[in-house]
Amino acid sequence: MGMEQGAPQEVHIPGAYITDEVMRIVLERQCHRCAGCNAPLTAGSTHFDLRQPVIRGGAHTIGNFQALCPFCHRNLMRRFRDRFARMNRP
Numbered sequence: 001m002g003m004e005q006g007a008p009q010e011v012h013i014p015g016a017y018i019t020d021e022v023m024r025i026v027l028e029r030q031c032h033r034c035a036g037c038n039a040p041l042t043a044g045s046t047h048f049d050l051r052q053p054v055i056r057g058g059a060h061t062i063g064n065f066q067a068l069c070p071f072c073h074r075n076l077m078r079r080f081r082d083r084f085a086r087m088n089r090p
């Protein structure tokens with residue numbers, strides 16, 4: 001315990017930072033489709049995330065946001081987590 005600081009402000013859904021306006025713009029830019037698999041996105045099942053994570057220099061800008069379906073979002077999170085797990089291994 002206490003050593004789990006590998007992924008600081010990690011790939012957390014920046015729900016606190018994204019506004020309705022930004023969500024609308026991102027969705028419109030993607031024609032209301034998932035950035036990962038192109039599936040149509042519905043209001044209740046859309047996840048917003050950063051293409052370039054904050055820990056890698058990504059900013060909370062409209063251009064850096066993307067909308068994903070729950071499936072792609074989970075895959076993305078898992079990929080980042082795996083990468084961190086590997087990086088932190090001695």
Ligand SMILES: [Zn+2]
Pocket residue numbers: 034035036037038039068069070071072073
């Ligand atoms: Zn998807």
